[in-house]
Amino acid sequence: MKIIELPIEYEFNDQKNHIFPSLIISNNELTLVDTGYPNFLSLIENKINKNGYEIRDLKNIIITHYDIDHIGSLNDLKVKYPWINIIASEIESKYISGLMKSERLVQAEELLGNMNSEEIEFGKWFIQQLNKLKHVSIDEKVQDGDWILDNKCRIVATPGHTSGHISLYFPSIKSVITGDAAVNENHELVIANPQFCLNTEKAERSLKKIKNLKAKTYYCYHGGKLKFI
Template sequence: MKIIELPIKVEFNDQKDYIYPSLIESRGELTLVDTGYPFCLKLIEEAIIKNHYQIGQLKNIIITHYDMDHIGSLREFKDQFPWINIIASDTESKYISGQVKSERLKQAEEMQQHMPKELQEFGKSFISQLKEQKHVSVDRVVYNGDLILDKSCEVVATPGHTSGHISLFFPHLNSVITGDAAVHQDHKLMIANPDYCLNMEDAKKSLAKLKKLDANTYYCYHGGKYTKTNAFLY
């Protein structure tokens, strides 16, 4: 088994950036962690091919949490490749499937009421994008401590950014896929986008939880791969 970082160059809302979905290869089968923005399917497929794999090898998609830059292309993946199993936490699965109004949409609507006039249009556009997000059913619901991917990966509940956020710990690889529970910034692991954290205290506890795992490598969706050999943990 190995984890491959997929740097994806994106432009969204006039902002250019990189996101870093993770690809897990095991016994010739692939698992993708998070699917990028709504336009990212082709970009991710190209990155998979660039790493000498084929989309037909993709068996699972694990979603760390329900945010547009993580599930934007999920419906398109499922529509085009229906054999793929979608995996998410119990809490996040309700938002992904549309059973429950997402926390992020509620947050955006509340923020809109107090937003300065010069940001009102941006706020309306963001709310509209959230409402247009396509829903999709989750095939497997997971919980904290569950062992998945042939028991090689432990599901780690890391709430804060969202209430049902999960990260993934690979003990034998000494590696963690963090989602937005941690971002690689200034050569450190830090809380991702604090202004959008739904519960800052939980986010701090989750970051501490990931650091306590003392992994050698952390695959961060924002900021890219962090290794203890070239960065400072604290």
């Protein structure tokens, strides 16, 4: 088993940004963790190909949580590759499948009322983008402590950023895929975008929880991987 970063560069507000979805390789089967923004399908396909793998071998997609930069291209992937098994937590599944209004959309709508004239344009645009996201049914719903991928990966509940956020722990290779439970900032694990955390106190506890796993490598969606000797 191994994990590969898929660094994707994009521009937003005339600035270069990066995200780092993860590709898990186990027994010649591929599992993608998170799917980037809308219209990132071709970028993901190209990254998988450039690493010497075929997207036809993609068996699973794991979604760490409902956020536009994590589920944006999920529907496109499922439509083009319908055999892919979609995995998410019980809580996040309700938002991804459309059974409940997403926490992020509720938050964005509430924040809109407190924005100044300069911020409100972006706020309205962001809400519009969230409303454009297509709902996707979840094939496999998981909870804290569940083992998946032939018992090689343990689900770690890491609420705070969102209520049902999960991270992934791989004991055999001493690695963690953090989602947004942690970012690599100046070679340290810190909370991702605390201003957008739905519960900062829970986010702090979740960060401590994954640090306590004492992994050698943390694969962060923002900031890239962080290795400890």
